[in-house]
Amino acid sequence: NAGVTQTPKFQVLKTGQSMTLQCAQDMNHEYMSWYRQDPGMGLRLIHYSVGAGITDQGEVPNGYNVSRSTTEDFPLRLLSAAPSQTSVYFCASSYGAVLNTEAFFGQGTRLTVV
Amino acid sequence: KNQVEQTPQSLIILEGKNCTLQCNYTVSPFSNLRWYKQDTGRGPVSLTIMTFSENTKSNGRYTATLDADTKQSSLHITASQLSDSASYICVVKTRSGGNEKLTFGTGTRLTIIP
Numbered sequence: 001n002a003g004v005t006q007t008p009k010f011q012v013l014k015t016g017q018s019m020t021l022q023c024a025q026d027m028n029h030e031y032m033s034w035y036r037q038d039p040g041m042g043l044r045l046i047h048y049s050v051g052a053g054i055t056d057q058g059e060v061p062n063g064y065n066v067s068r069s070t071t072e073d074f075p076l077r078l079l080s081a082a083p084s085q086t087s088v089y090f091c092a093s094s095y096g097a098v099l100n101t102e103a104f105f106g107q108g109t110r111l112t113v114v
Numbered sequence: 115k116n117q118v119e120q121t122p123q124s125l126i127i128l129e130g131k132n133c134t135l136q137c138n139y140t141v142s143p144f145s146n147l148r149w150y151k152q153d154t155g156r157g158p159v160s161l162t163i164m165t166f167s168e169n170t171k172s173n174g175r176y177t178a179t180l181d182a183d184t185k186q187s188s189l190h191i192t193a194s195q196l197s198d199s200a201s202y203i204c205v206v207k208t209r210s211g212g213n214e215k216l217t218f219g220t221g222t223r224l225t226i227i228p
Contacts, residue, residue: 004157035218042118042203042218043158090157102148103216105157 002026006091006106013081013113021076021109023091029104030096032074033058034066036087037108043090049074050096081113117141118206118219126225131194135222137187137204145207145214149178149189152201152221161189161202191224199226 007022025032033048045058049068063085065077074093078085091106118139127133139147146165150158162171162178164187171178175192191198204219 040220042220043216044218045216092157102160102163105159107157108155 004091004093004104004106006089006109008109009107010110011112013078013111015081015083015113017078017081019078019081021078021089021091021111023074023076023106024072025074025091025093025104026072027093027095027104028071029093030071031094031101032068033092033103034064034074034076035090035092036060037090038087046076046089078111081111083113085111086113087111118204118217120202120204120219120222122222123220124223124225126227127194129194129196129226129228132190132192133194133224135189135191135202135204135224137189137219139185139187139204139206139217139219141206141208141215141217143208143210144182144185145209147178147180147187148205148207149176149187150203150205152203154200158203194226196226196228199224 004025030051034046035043037043044060046064047066049055052068052071055066089109092103094103095101121136148163149161152158161176162173164180166182177190180187201221201223203221206217208215
């Protein structure tokens, strides 16, 4: 089972460049989300989606865009990379907004903005 | 201040020994509490999910407890193994109206030494 697949695993960007982090899940999960993980802080929600065609902002959405054209894919776009966006990014999915559903995480993308 | 506090920040124990990790939370309203294990360079993997009515839940050598009155949870690891070396993250889910939110602790980094 592939689960949640993120690509790339590592990326270095120059300030001002744009890029898309890919996330795909093969579990037919409705709910997908993006988090960033920074040293000394808990994971913080960037954007989430409760189903195809529906997205919403999380705790730290500035500088990021998302779209959800299919159930399987939930790409995260950095519009103009900044050093403050250096972080590890995790995509997660779960069956739905049900009380005790487990969230499955991808292996992460380590992004460095120089 | 993070609304999910974990102690200790880091812990080193000998292989075969037991240990207990603590999680105190202030977020409300409480929906459930999860413990995740995150190996270095990997995404978090769920260990347990506990609801308001559950006091204890085990998953192999891992036993989680929850006291919803005092808003405290613990994760006890029995007979530790080298593979238990990881960060352990406490996550509290809140649900208000139609909105859900996961609040992550900063984690306890556990190192098992032979």
